[in-house]
Amino acid sequence: MPINIYNDINNDKIEYLCEDIWDLPTQISELEKWLAEKGKELPLGKYVADIGFDIRKNASGGGGIINTNMINIMSEIGIEVYLSEYPGLNKK
Numbered sequence: 794m795p796i797n798i799y800n801d802i803n804n805d806k807i808e809y810l811c812e813d814i815w816d817l818p819t820q821i822s823e824l825e826k827w828l829a830e831k832g833k834e835l836p837l838g839k840y841v842a843d844i845g846f847d848i849r850k851n852a853s854g855g856g857g858i859i860n861t862n863m864i865n866i867m868s869e870i871g872i873e874v875y876l877s878e879y880p881g882l883n884k885k
Contacts, residue, residue, distance in 0.1 A: 795846070796820055798832075801839040801873070808832075815847040815879070821857025828866045840872040845879050 795811035810827055811820050824842060859874065867874070 795844065796824055797841075797843045797845070798827075798872075799841055799843075801841045807835070807840065815845070816849050817844070817846040818849075818855070818857040820844050820846060821859060825860070825863050828863055832870060832872070833866045835870045835872075837869070838871050840870065841875055842867075842872055843875040843877055845877045847879055847881065 795814055796809065797806070798808040798810070799806050808827060808831070810823050814820060814823070821844075824844070866872075
């Protein structure tokens with residue numbers, strides 16, 4: 794599932810990012826790219842970016858950053874981020 798972006802009113806799929814990528818830092822980076830390239834063009838609405846992630850093996854801090862540019866774009870188009878943890882699915 795990694796990042797499922799959909800319309801929260803009618804559940805229409807908008808985008809599916811990072812298939813088979815379960816680490817949060819990579820997913821956040823890909824979401825940032827998508828927002829800058831495509832997401833910012835969405836009309837104001839009610840959207841969800843549901844990020845399904847797994848805890849990184851040997852992680853000891855750090856991680857993805859949802860920066861102010863991302864927050865501004867998400868606010869302008871009306872998108873919320875859901876963080877859905879799926880332990881044990883990161884096979885790498």
